[in-house]
Amino acid sequence: MSHLTDIEIARAARAKPIQDIGASLGIPPEHLLPYGHDKAKVDQGFITSLSDRPNGKLILVTAINPTPAGEGKTTTTVGLGDGLSRIGKKAAICIREASLGPNFGMKGGAAGGGHAQVIPMEDMNLHFTGDFHAITSAHNLLSAMIDNHIYWGNELEIDERRVVWRRVLDMNDRALRDVVTSLGGVANGFPRQTGFDITVASEVMAILCLASDLQDLQRRLGDMIVAYRRDRSPIYARDLKADGAMTVLLKDAMQPNLVQTLEHTPAFVHGGPFANIAHGCNSVIATTTALKLADYVVTEAGFGADLGAEKFMNIKCRKAGLSPDCVVLVATIRAMKMNGGVAKADLGAENVSAVESGCANLGRHIENLKSFGVPVVVGINHFTGDTEAEIAAVQAYVAGQGAEAVVCCHWAEGSRGITDLATRVAALADSGQAQFAPLYGDEMPLFDKIDCIAKRIYRADEVLAPTAIRDQLRAWEEAGYGHLPICMAKTQYSFSTDPNLRGAPTGHSLPVREVRLSAGAGFVVAICGDIMTMPGLPRVPSAEKIMLNDAGAVTGLF
Template structure:
C-alpha cells in the first residue's frame, strides 16, 4: 500500500492516493486463473462460472457476517468495519475475501454519498464502484423495463392472457431516488400508444429481478426464477407469470454478464467481491449468493455484510439468503458507535460532540436488543465499537463497562484511521469465536409455518413488538397467497431502518408497540413474500440538500465529493 504521508480528510482523496495492483495479481493471490477473468479495465474484473465448476468439491471457508445497531444520521460505518476486518484478517496471515453489495446511484446521489467503506478501509476503485461500475445495475434496470414493455405490448396486441390492466403489479424501475415517478399514467395519446393504465417506478435495487440475481445459484436458476415472477392477475384474478408471457429466456440473456461476480481490491490489496445491491429496508439486503459461495471456495475467511441493523439485514440474511443457499456464518459482528448510541439515547445530532454518559447508557439498550436477536439464532457475536475522534475517554470506558455488565464481548475498532491495523483486536476476537463454534444458525420460524405466524415471530423476537396488526387487505392477501401455494415461502418484512419498530422516530429500544402490516406482495421468483409496514416506500425521494450538490469532476478527471 502506498499512501501519501499527508493526512487526508475525505474518503475520495484517500482512495485516489492509494496505489492499486493490477486485478490479475489480486485474482492470482486467491487462485483464480487469468482465463477465468473477464477484465473491465486494469483494476476490475468479472469472474466466470468456470471457477465454481472447478472448485465445487473444495471445502468452504469460514463465513463472518457483519451487521449493526439501527442506523442513525450520526453514521455507524458498517461497510468500513467490514473492509477493515477483512484487511486485519489478511494482515494476520489468513487468506481472506470481502463480499459486499454494489452501491445504488439513488443513495449515492441522495443522502449517503459514496458507499464503498471509508478512510483507510475502502474498496477500490472507489469512484467507479460508486458510479456505473461494471454495469450490473443498468442490466437489471434494462431487464426490469423490458419486462414492463413486454407486458404492455401483450395487452396492446390483443391480450391473449386476459391480463386485467388494473391488477398489473410489475412496475418499471430506475436507479435513482425520484419521488415523482412513484405513480404515473402510461398509454396516453390514442390507440397507437397502448392501453392507458396506472403504473409506477421502483428504484432498481427494489426490483424483484435484483433479488433474483442475488439469490440465484447459476444462470439456469436465474431463468427458472424469472419464469416464476408474478406480473399481474387476469380478469378472473389468476396470477400471470413471466412464463405465461414466454420471455424468461430474453430476460436471462440481458442478465448473462451481470450474473458474474465482480472482483476488486481494498486499499490494502485484500480481494473483494462487490456484487448485487438490494436494500435491506425494502428488500433482503445482501450481496449475491454467487459471490458469497465463490468466495467461500477461494478463501479461509469470507467477511460479508447485511444491510442496516440486525433487525433487517441480518434477519433476512439468515432466513432468506443463508437458508436458501445452504450456508451459515460462523460468527457475527455487530457494529456500534458512541455517537449513534447517544442519538438512540435521546441526544440531538448537533450535540454529539458533547460528552453524554446518560444518553450513552440509555442508547446502549439498542445494542443489547440486537445482541439478543443474534443469540436467538444461536450464533456467537462480538460488538465492534467503531471509534470516532470526538469519543471521550470516559464514554469509551462507560461503553466497556456496559458491555462487561451485560456479558457482551466487544473490540475497539479504529479501521477508518488505521486500516487493517486498527482492526486486529476485532479480528482476533472473531477468530476465537470461530474456533469455539461448530454450530449452524437456528431459524426463528419453520417454512411450514403460516405467513402470519412467520411475521409475528419475527416481529416479536427480532423487533420486540407486543403484537402484529394486519389490515383487512393484508389478511385477504395472506389467505389468497396460501391458496396459491405460496405459504411455505419465507417472509421479507419491509420496515424502516431507523427503529426496531415501524415508526422511524421511536429510537433506542421501544417496547409495547404493535407492528402494522398494511400490504403483502408476492415475489415468487425471488422466493419470498414481502410484508409492507409503516409508510415504507419502494421509490425513495431525494433530500433537500442531496449529496449530488457536492459532487464534481476536477481538471484531472478525478471524482470530487463522492464522500
C-alpha cells in the same frame, strides 16, 4: 489522523493489477474477465469447478439501527477483511454494489471509508461493471412486453387493473412513484395507472442475488408473477416468453465482480438489494464463491440487524444453505449518545449517562442475534471525540450482555487499527460455538412468520393487518407459496415502524400496509408503515457537490 476525504484517499492508493488479486485466491487469469486494470468478473465455469471444495468461515457484519451520527458498517466490513489478512489469515470480503440513487442523494456510496475502502471507489459508486443497468433493462423489458401483449390483443386475458409489475429506475425520483402510462391515443396502448420503484427494490435484483447459476436465474425469472386475470389466476413472466431474453440481458451481470481493498484484500462486490425494502445482502454466488477460495469471508447485511441480519439469516442463509460462524455488531459511541437522547449538534461533549441509556438499542440487537445461535462480538467504530469513560461504559454494558466490545480504529489506521477485533473474530469463528438456526420453520403459516419477526425481533405487541391482507396470505398458501420466508419492508431507523422511536421501544404495534408475492425470488414482502419503494432526494442532494475537477477527476463522492 487523515484529513483527506474518502475519495482522495482512494485516489492516492496504488492498486495491484486485478490478475494479481485473482492469483492470491487461486483464480487463473484466463478465468477473469477484466473491466480495465483493477476490476474483473469471475467466469461461471471456474465457479462451477469449485463445488467440491470445503467452505471457509463465514463472518457477518451488521449494525445497530442507523442514526445521523453514522455507524460505519461497510467501513468495518472492509477493515475487518484487511485486519484478518494482516494477522496472517487468507481472507476475502463480500459486499453489495452501490445504487446511484443514494449516491446522488444523502446516504453516499457503498465502498467503505477512510483507510478501510474498496477501490476503485469512483467506479464502484458510479456505473461499475454495468450490473445495475442490466437489471434495470431486464426489468423494464418485461414491463414493455406486458403492455405490448395487451396492445396486440391480450391473448393471455391480462386484467389491466391487476398488472402488479411496475417499472424501475436506479435513481431517487419521487415524481415517478405513481404515474399513468399510455396516454396519447390508440397508437400508444391502453392508459393505466402504474409507477416506478428504485432498481434495488426490483424482484430481478433479488433473483440475481439469490440465484445459483444461469439456469436457476431463468427459472426464477419465469416464476415471477406480473399480473392477474379477471378470475384472479396469475400471469407469469414465462407466459409472456420474457424469461429467456431477460436472462440474456443478465448473462454477464450474473458473474461476480472482483476488486480489492486499499490493502489489496480481495473483495467480491456483487448485487445490491436495499435492506429496508428488499433482502439487503450481496449475491449468493459471490458469497459461496468466496467461501470456496478464502478461509475467512467477511460479508455484511444492510442497515440495522433488525432488518439486514434478520433477512441474511432467515432468507439468504436458508435459501443458500449457508451458516454464519460469527457475527460482528457495529456500534459507535456517537450513536449510543443519539439513542440516549443527545442531539447531533451536541455529540462532541462527553456524556457517559447518555451512552449508558442509549445502550438499550445495542443490547436488544445482541439478544436478537444470539437467538439465531451464532456468537456475537461488538465492534466499536472509533471516532476521535470518543472518551475513555464512554468507551468503558459500552464495554461494561456489553460484558453484562455476555459478549465483548472491541475498539476498532480502521477508519484512521487501516488494518493495524482493527487487529484486536480480527483476532477475536477468527477465534470465535474457529471455536465451533455456532449452532445456527433460522427464526422460524418453512411450514409456519405466512401471517405467523410476520408475527414471529414482529414479536421476537421488533418486540412489537401485535401485528395490525386488515382482513384483506390476511385473506391474501391465505390465498397464497393455498396456491403453494406458504413455505416462503418473509421479507419485511420497514424503516431502518427504529425497531418499530416509527423512525423517530429510537432505543429499544416496547408497547408498539406493527401495521402491515401491503403484501407482495415475489414468487421468483422466493419470498413474501410485508410492507409496514410508511416505507417507500422509490425514495426521494433530500432538500440538498449530494449531486450538487459531485463534479469533475480541473484534472478531470471526480470529486464529491463519499
